[in-house]
Amino acid sequence: MLRVENLHASYGGIKALRGISLEVGDHEFVAVLGPNGAGKSTLLKCISGLHHPSDGTISFDGNRLSGVPHKVVESGIALVPEGRQILPGLTVLENLRVGAFTRKDRLGVKQDLNMVFELFPILGQRQTQLGGLLSGGEQQMLAVARGLMSRPKLMLLDEPSLGLAPIIVNQVFDILQKINHSGTAILIVEQNVYKALSMAERAYILSTGTIEKSGACSDLRHDDQLVHAYLGK
Amino acid sequence: MFLQQVVNGLSVGSVYALIASGYSLIYSLLGFSNWAHGDIAMVGAYIALIAQTSGHVPFWLAVVLAIAGAGCVSMLSDMVAYRRIRNNHSPKMFLMIAAMGLSITLQNLIMVTVGPRFRTYGDVIPVRSIRLGGISLGVLDLLTMGIIVVALVALGLLIGRTKFGLGVRAASSNMVTASVLGVDVNLYIRLVFLLAGVFAGMAGVLLGLKYNIYPTMGSIALKAFIACVVGGLGSVPGAILGGVTIGVMEALVGGFISSGLRDAFTFALLIAILLVRPSGLLGKNIVDKA
Numbered sequence A: 001m002l003r004v005e006n007l008h009a010s011y012g013g014i015k016a017l018r019g020i021s022l023e024v025g026d027h028e029f030v031a032v033l034g035p036n037g038a039g040k041s042t043l044l045k046c047i048s049g050l051h052h053p054s055d056g057t058i059s060f061d062g063n064r065l066s067g068v069p070h071k072v073v074e075s076g077i078a079l080v081p082e083g084r085q086i087l088p089g090l091t092v093l094e095n096l097r098v099g100a101f102t103r104k105d106r107l108g109v110k111q112d113l114n115m116v117f118e119l120f121p122i123l124g125q126r127q128t129q130l131g132g133l134l135s136g137g138e139q140q141m142l143a144v145a146r147g148l149m150s151r152p153k154l155m156l157l158d159e160p161s162l163g164l165a166p167i168i169v170n171q172v173f174d175i176l177q178k179i180n181h182s183g184t185a186i187l188i189v190e191q192n193v194y195k196a197l198s199m200a201e202r203a204y205i206l207s208t209g210t211i212e213k214s215g216a217c218s219d220l221r222h223d224d225q226l227v228h229a230y231l232g233k
Numbered sequence B: 001m002f003l004q005q006v007v008n009g010l011s012v013g014s015v016y017a018l019i020a021s022g023y024s025l026i027y028s029l030l031g032f033s034n035w036a037h038g039d040i041a042m043v044g045a046y047i048a049l050i051a052q053t054s055g056h057v058p059f060w061l062a063v064v065l066a067i068a069g070a071g072c073v074s075m076l077s078d079m080v081a082y083r084r085i086r087n088n089h090s091p092k093m094f095l096m097i098a099a100m101g102l103s104i105t106l107q108n109l110i111m112v113t114v115g116p117r118f119r120t121y122g123d124v125i126p127v128r129s130i131r132l133g134g135i136s137l138g139v140l141d142l143l144t145m146g147i148i149v150v151a152l153v154a155l156g157l158l159i160g161r162t163k164f165g166l167g168v169r170a171a172s173s174n175m176v177t178a179s180v181l182g183v184d185v186n187l188y189i190r191l192v193f194l195l196a197g198v199f200a201g202m203a204g205v206l207l208g209l210k211y212n213i214y215p216t217m218g219s220i221a222l223k224a225f226i227a228c229v230v231g232g233l234g235s236v237p238g239a240i241l242g243g244v245t246i247g248v249m250e251a252l253v254g255g256f257i258s259s260g261l262r263d264a265f266t267f268a269l270l271i272a273i274l275l276v277r278p279s280g281l282l283g284k285n286i287v288d289k290a
């Protein structure tokens, strides 16, 4: 479904990605793990068109991605960005509607609104509240729900657990698993290594812009050396 | 007498509000002061004049051409002058300097092609006035206020109730986030310039009808800018409130104190607002510019 090949990216002179390749299959749940500054967010930015790679290709369903953010959304990829990025002056409902911006099927959007309100009852209760006034956990729920509103085939999530209490982290991950089971592929960037390894099927370990290791999460979980070396215990 | 001045002020203030609302829309989206916005109004006034005098078209058609033309010039100004600077990650200051350059270019262009003389549309609107309980209401003033109220209400509905408006608000809240959510931000910026230009074109013709048409008539945008700051930069309702406030204040100062002090009072109001309430009358916190 998603295929990244030999991706290079830099900011001015700083090289953030040095030739990484990875894949996400249909309905797969894949994690990218690695320390701060490894290039995880840069990878997601390149896929969603926010940053232009200096080399390499990114293709989705066999087609090269355009690198234009709204077209990437149209092709079926939603980004839940780092730091949630709720639009603070818009209401919860308006934030969700912006998430469905590329869609023309009004009826489907209505159904999906009901779907996300079922998935996140708190958002249903807070529909008319300004997004900026939600708590951190509620904002993360809104960010995920907003990502769902484009009805993506693939969802990219950048550290959705950041700054959340453990109980909320569990809630968010449970919902991600539900989303995945209903057929949406997931590529998640995380620092919460144990949680991510227990949820995802496969993982890539990214360090200073290169992929150090990859494999099934069930194997990586027991790779003490790896956990120690790259992720810290 | 007092009421008469208030009414006069409302008429001028509504034109300020019309220019200021477009100005404010652009500011809320791009965070820079578009100094060429008043000159777009001037270009609109001249398009109507040329259509009327050289094209010999009926005045209503001249007005339609002026509005459409001003909208297009505004949109082109983004595509030619601002777009590259925006996508370069350059400081906002560069946009403002480009706008100043564009302002001078448009003024010179008109001076060279049409000439620097003051012009008028002639008697297209009857100069009659209607008396109503001691107040005399000019037909042109009534028409001006009526048109502007309709335009601003339509703008409010467009921004508040439609998908287009949602896209504009999302983009002005956070351009990058709006783009990853599927808003074609470059398209929306272009459409906002078009809309602001249409409003400026209307204002230009209304000003031309009330006063004169001349190459530097766009300097009225300075008042619109002050209106935006007074009302809250980037807030469209604030721009409208600021425009009307300044219009009424100017009329009262002109009528009761001295017309020479009008501008001094306007700047004094600006400074007072900046000292007491820097975010403006209806300004929200700085984080959210929507």
Ligand SMILES: Nc1ncnc2c1ncn2[C@@H]1O[C@H](COP(=O)(O)OP(=O)(O)OP(=O)(O)O)[C@@H](O)[C@H]1O
Binding pocket: A011, A014, A015, A016, A034, A035, A036, A037, A038, A039, A040, A041, A042, A043, A191
């Ligand atoms: N806008 C930018 N300008 C310059 N350098 C940047 C920019 N964004 C990221 N970098 C650099 O690129 C490298 C990779 O950054 P990136 O944000 O992708 O890391 P990350 O893995 O997401 O880290 P974190 O876990 O802290 O979010 C870092 O060295 C960072 O300093």
Ligand SMILES: [Mg+2]
Binding pocket: A040, A041, A042, A082, A158
């Ligand atoms: Mg990051």
